[in-house]
Amino acid sequence: MSSPRAEFVAGVTRIAPALLGTVPFGMMIGVASIAAGLPVGPATAMSCVAFAGTAQLATLQLLNAGAPAAVILLTVAIINLRFQMYSAAIAPHFRHLSLPWKCLLGYLLSDNGFALAIVRFNREPNLPHRHWFYLGACVTLWLTWGLGCLAGIFLGAQVPPEWSLDFIIPLIFIGIVAPQINDLPHVAAALTAGVVAIAAAGLPYNLSLIAAALAGIGAGAIVERVRA
């Protein structure tokens, strides 16, 4: 019964509710990119090609602080480490595919697309054409994200700098992270990262960010271990 086409359409349909969150997030990133002083061309490329989500915000922040490219790239790598977790979880379901397929599906991996696909794949482990389901969901998300960012870039260019729209960047971060800090290990991770980021702020090349992130990750893991 399930053709590649039907699976693709099912993916598009099932991801649709998540798009309600993707559009405003993309728009915010677009606005923030312009507010941070990025020209329209690179702002568009960063959103539509790098497709790095939260890591783009960190990049904007670091560019404004004058951090060197190596530190920015290392920060991008750390923030996007969560994708490794998703990639490892979904890899067994794509084992039989060709290399171009794996590259395409890997490039399109996103928080929402992963969450949708892994739940279905785990429930129906022998689903044929499962990659078409994932492709439908993830391509739709990627396109919507790109369009949302473009709308934000266009809007951002119309807004005068007095509106302090660059403040949207830390606010987006707060919206993502504050609800997650709901148990002791997460409190330890955030608190350690915050204290180290401030205490080490004098380090050259904005290395304090990387030191703080690693210290926070370690603190979270240690507290979890001690409590277990």
Add this chain to the structure above:
Amino acid sequence: MSLWWLIAGMTAITFLNRSGFILLAGRFELPPWLRRGLRYVPAAAITSVVAPTLLLDHGSLDLTPGNLRLLAGAAAALVACRSGSPVATIAVGMLTLYALQAWSD
């Protein structure tokens, strides 16, 4: 030009993060200690980016009520924890900042 190289680098790194394990075709698994650490990446990495923007003023710690961004950020964090809504968080944060700016002028 260097901005374009930076974006190319971001694309490559993000791509490798995303597809690494898919390309390895499940031949490797993450060790448990690493998986445990990865769970705290968002809380740690994001806080390390946000804390300086709210707490530092030209490189020195500013915990006074004159630090409007800190106050607006705290209001936003409260809303984020209560509502879990990113849109409400941003709206409250921006409006608080505007109100404080208008009031302190």
